[in-house]
Amino acid sequence: MPQDIEPQGQSGEVCDLVIWNDDGLAPVITQQFDTGEVLMFAWADRQALLHTLESKQATYYSRSRGGQWTKGLTSGHVQHVHEVRVDCDGDAILYRVDSPGPACHQLRRSCFSHRVDDNGAVHTDRPVIDHS
Amino acid sequence: MPQDIEPQGQSGEVCDLVIWNDDGLAPVITQQFDTGEVLMFAWADRQALLHTLESKQATYYSRSRGGQWTKGLTSGHVQHVHEVRVDCDGDAILYRVDSPGPACHQLRRSCFSHRVDDNGAVHTDRPVIDHS
Numbered sequence: 158m159p160q161d162i163e164p165q166g167q168s169g170e171v172c173d174l175v176i177w178n179d180d181g182l183a184p185v186i187t188q189q190f191d192t193g194e195v196l197m198f199a200w201a202d203r204q205a206l207l208h209t210l211e212s213k214q215a216t217y218y219s220r221s222r223g224g225q226w227t228k229g230l231t232s233g234h235v236q237h238v239h240e241v242r243v244d245c246d247g248d249a250i251l252y253r254v255d256s257p258g259p260a261c262h263q264l265r266r267s268c269f270s271h272r273v274d275d276n277g278a279v280h281t282d283r284p285v286i287d288h289s
Numbered sequence: 290m291p292q293d294i295e296p297q298g299q300s301g302e303v304c305d306l307v308i309w310n311d312d313g314l315a316p317v318i319t320q321q322f323d324t325g326e327v328l329m330f331a332w333a334d335r336q337a338l339l340h341t342l343e344s345k346q347a348t349y350y351s352r353s354r355g356g357q358w359t360k361g362l363t364s365g366h367v368q369h370v371h372e373v374r375v376d377c378d379g380d381a382i383l384y385r386v387d388s389p390g391p392a393c394h395q396l397r398r399s400c401f402s403h404r405v406d407d408n409g410a411v412h413t414d415r416p417v418i419d420h421s
Contacts, residue, residue: 159353161395162403162411164403164410164411164412164413165411166410166411166412167410168406168408168409168410169408169409169410170409170410170411171405171409171410171411172409174403174411184316184330186318186327186330188325188327192325193320193324193325193326193327194325195318195320195325195327195383197376198316198318198376198380198381207409210405210406210407210408210409211407213407221291240404240405241404241405242401242402242403242404242405243401243403243405243411244329244330244400244401244402244403245393245394245395245397245400245402245403246400247403248330249330249400249401251327251401261377262377263293263377265377268376268377268378268381269374269375269376269377269381269383270374270376270377271294271296271306271374271375271376271377272372272373272374273303273342273372273373273374273375274300274342275342275343276300276301276342277300277301277302277303277304277339277342278296278298278299278300278301278302278303279294279296279297279298279302279303279306279375280296280298281296
């Protein structure tokens with residue numbers, strides 16, 4: 158069974174408490190801090206997590222680009238970090254952010270725009286932000 | 290770059306749209322459907338996802354136990370599934386559930402019980418459900 162982490166409240170310990178996978182990454186859930194909306198799912202490495210804590214701008218590790226990625230630096234839709242949390246066994250990170258703009262590259266509020274029926278059919282929400 | 294999925298609304302297609310990793314698993318975020326609380330992070334394989342859709346009880350793949358696992362079958366804290374969603378590029382699943390009891394094996398409401406300070410120190414919330 159996975160072991161629960163045991164924080165000591167010591168500066169910098171988060172990087173030793175998080176379980177990084179073989180690629181040095183841990184999963185990140187990003188949530189709008191006040192409404193609770195789950196906006197996106199991504200990954201972070203140690204540097205991205207530390208940059209997030211220091212800069213208060215949600216920063217990830219992009220597996221496709223192969224490097225650190227601060228959300229919104231090009232699009233302008235920066236996610237301002239209110240709180241960072243870690244789960245009981247240290248294998249997932251939660252960014253609680255204020256994301257005034259769309260969090261999804263499809264210009265949707267959330268990346269979770271596909272609803273699955275009981276029979277496994279998938280239906281896509283209409284865009285919240287429509288530029289047509 | 291990751292490719293966006295293109296659902297056709299066809300029965301059973303979700304298993305072909307989700308990106309399963311080398312172990313046949315995809316990450317699952319579990320959220321309380323009405324309050325938005327992020328309760329836990331886990332994994333599912335195809336069978337667990339299909340069982341979730343059919344039974345409406347949140348079912349996962351336990352990497353430590355090596356098998357399918359319906360939350361609450363032993364603890365009684367079953368998670369009733371209101372909605373299953375998938376993200377834009379199909380690499381993450383969202384279970385929106387009604388979880389009246391604690392979602393965490395530590396008998397906390399959420400597994401995300403550790404708050405990270407700006408300096409990387411980690412502090413643990415006091416239990417919401419206190420059996421002392």
